[in-house]
Amino acid sequence: MENTLKVHDKEFKLYITAEKIQQQIFSMGEKINQRFANTDPLFLAILNGSFMFASDLMKQVCIPSEISFVKLASYQGTQSTGQVKTLVGLDINIQNRTVIILEDIVDTGKTLSEFLPVLKSFQPKEILIASLLFKPAALKHDIKVDYSCFEVPNDFLVGYGLDYDGHGRNLPSIYQLVQ
Numbered sequence: 001m002e003n004t005l006k007v008h009d010k011e012f013k014l015y016i017t018a019e020k021i022q023q024q025i026f027s028m029g030e031k032i033n034q035r036f037a038n039t040d041p042l043f044l045a046i047l048n049g050s051f052m053f054a055s056d057l058m059k060q061v062c063i064p065s066e067i068s069f070v071k072l073a074s075y076q077g078t079q080s081t082g083q084v085k086t087l088v089g090l091d092i093n094i095q096n097r098t099v100i101i102l103e104d105i106v107d108t109g110k111t112l113s114e115f116l117p118v119l120k121s122f123q124p125k126e127i128l129i130a131s132l133l134f135k136p137a138a139l140k141h142d143i144k145v146d147y148s149c150f151e152v153p154n155d156f157l158v159g160y161g162l163d164y165d166g167h168g169r170n171l172p173s174i175y176q177l178v179q
């Protein structure tokens with residue numbers, strides 16, 4: 001595993017190893033299996049960023065459940081644009097369901113603060129948020145993260161689903177921008 005690498009035109013250094021990520025996902029899976037054993041939850045993964053997290057977490061989930069996907073986007077380069085676009089919407093009835101949102105990272109909380117009211121309008125029983133990463137210092141909206149694998153500082157990260165201008169999502173570890 002390389003300690004520094006170039007993604008697109010910037011330098012990044014190793015921040016969270018693939019092994020550590022898998023350990024944390026395993027323990028999140030155990031908590032979810034216990035708490036939602038009898039609720040047949042719907043996991044709703046937010047694309048593109050959560051695809052690796054959703055895939056690895058779902059391999060640990062052993063309770064009756066479903067998964068679906070929506071595609072939202074708010075970032076351009078290393079900055080949030082402050083505008084959230086729905087590129088692929090909800091295609092499943094969530095009325096009276098327990099919905100567990102799967103996110104790669106909760107940063108400002110803008111994406112979820114815009115998406116949650118849309119979801120709530122379909123009258124689910126409850127909505128929970130499971131995010132691989134959480135940047136508490138960047139949070140600007142009233143969002144409660146129910147489960148997160150890692151709390152991270154307000155730095156730009158790539159890898160394991162997170163991108164820098166579309167690049168780096170394929171990396172099995174997470175890397176931090178070298179300023």
Ligand code: IMP
Nearest residue numbers: 049106107108109110111156157162163
């Ligand atoms: P928020 O709306 O500000 O909470 O940002 C949520 C989305 O922004 C995430 O789902 C990511 O796709 C993207 N994002 C936030 N921080 C980072 C980062 O450090 N690296 C890459 N993408 C990020």
Ligand code: MG
Nearest residue numbers: 049075162163
């Ligand atoms: Mg992104």
